[in-house]
């Protein structure tokens with residue numbers, strides 16, 4: 001068990017630790033928990049490494065790497081902890097996928113993706129801090145400078 005995990009233990013599920021402070025809700029908007037998922041959000045925990053951090057717990061569901069890696073866009077230092085029967089069975093840092101589709105808006109107002117009904121696509125050019133290149137207009141952006149696409 002990880003003794004540094006200060007949130008209440010859960011029996012089964014996924015814990016996402018080391019989310020930058022006040023970014024937990026954006027993380028959830030990317031993960032899109034299912035309706036019956038029990039989600040706990042911890043905001044502004046003290047962290048020796050980062051000052052303040054958020055934590056998200058999703059009980060009863062083990063998220064896969066492909067479900068979760070896109071959160072690296074806003075939480076590049078996040079750690080994912082998979083728990084079964086109160087034991088940590090897997091723990092890994094998120095890693096920005098090589099391509100991110102439909103998740104963030106391009107910051108270039110003249111980009112075709114901001115002028116046509118189409119999905120955006122970015123290619124990761126740096127992992128931490130995250131830098132992404134728009135596959136359409138070729139501009140490069142900091143991951144945290146991009147506005148997330150929110151599905152209503």
Ligand SMILES: [Zn+2]
Pocket residue numbers: 106107108111112113134135136137138139
């Ligand atoms: Zn673009």
